[in-house]
Amino acid sequence: MRFKSPSLPELHAFLAVCQLGSFRRAADALCVTQAAVSRAVLRLEQRLECTLLDRSGNRVQPTPRGREFQTLVEAHVAGLENAIGEFGVRAAPRKLRVSVVPTLCTRWLVPRLAQFHAQHPGIEIELRQFHHDENFERDDVxxxxxxxxxxxxxxRGIRARYLLGRELQPACTPAMAAGLRQPRDLLKVTLLQHVNYPGNWALWLSKVGGVDTPPTLGAGFDLGNNLIVAACAGMGATLIQPWLIEAELAAGQLVLPFGPAVVTDRGYYLCSRAALAENDAVEQFTQWLLDEAKISAKQFEMKP
Known part of the structure; x- marks a missing residue:
């Protein structure tokens, strides 16, 4: 059987715009992006081969054909909602689709997810591919x-909350650390660098070691995870957030030769759409992340 009816996302988007008079308000109500609502309505108009919405004024309104279609489908969509409620569908796991900076994801978040699932079995975390230069308009996150x-x-429309990651400390193998007596001694070893943040070493050496001249940097890497692997291999010292190397520190592969950390103006932030501020699953995951970040910061005596 070939269905001629539109998809529910298309109908939901169209009806929400009709009721609220705005693509933005409809997107907030449906917890999707404004672009997603616009595309859904456009697909519906293409399917029906007519213009359903008048977009020319301050308030989006149905055209005469759009009002006719709204009258035809509104009651049926409401009927579907009522039917689902009466049927008593068993609550499905709530899913949160999350995109995370790769090194943070692999070394800090993933090892803790089992704990989150144990505490919140009704919430499923689905990790999505990370995009550099994110514009926060993706429909799949x-x-x-x-x-x-x-x-x-x-x-605009994005709520950002700081987690952790402003602090940096040098790390190297125990063998390399044996030859370091003071921070300036790091100038004698290879300084591995993150190519996106080449000024990290100069900042740390200036604030902690009193070194005013720019240091000579060694091999560069575009991922923190690769910096950590290179440091474990003895290629040089790295400058890293210490909670990213918890496993290596515990195993004795790496040590922190000097205690003081420097604070940058960066750090990792949890970002969500403001429209999801009252979403229970988002709030629970957010609070859990903030609590875990505090634990990590306290472990290395750093205040988030």
Whole structure:
């Protein structure tokens, strides 16, 4: 049997705009992006081969044909909602789709997810691919954990909360650390660098070691995880957030030769759409992340 009826997302988007008079307000009500609502309505108009909405004024209104279609389908969509309620569908697991900076995801978040699932069995966390230069308009992601970009403000409609990650400390193998007596001694070893943040070493050496001249940097890597692997291999010292190397510190593969950390203007932030502020699953996951971040910061005596 070939169905001629539109999809429910298309109908929901159209009816929400009709009722609220705005693509933005409809997107907030449906917990999707404004672009997703616009595309859904456009697909519906293409399917029906007519213009359903008048977009020319301050308030979006149905055209005469749109009003006719609204009258025909509104009661049926409401009937479907009522039918589901009366049927008493067993609550399905709530799913949160999350995009996370790769190194943070692998080394900090994933090892803790089993604990979250044990505490919140009704919430499923689905990890999605991370995009650099994220614009926070993706339809396949509900939450992001991203690096703060000092020169750019968070987009409108995005709620950002700091987790952790501003502090950096040197780390190296125990053998390399044996030859280090004071912070300036790091100038004698290879300084592995993150290519996106080449000024990290100069910042730390200036504030902690009193070194005013820019240091000579060694091999560069574009992922923190690769920096950690290179440091474990003895290629040089790295400058890293210490809670990213919890396993290596516990195993004795790496040590922190000097205690003081420097604080940058970056750090990792949990970002969500403001429209999801009252979503129970988002709130529970957010609170759990904030609690875990506090535990990590306290472990290394850093205040988030």
């Amino acid at each position: 509900d939450l992001w954990i991203n690096v703060k970009r000092p020169a750019r403000a968070w987009p």
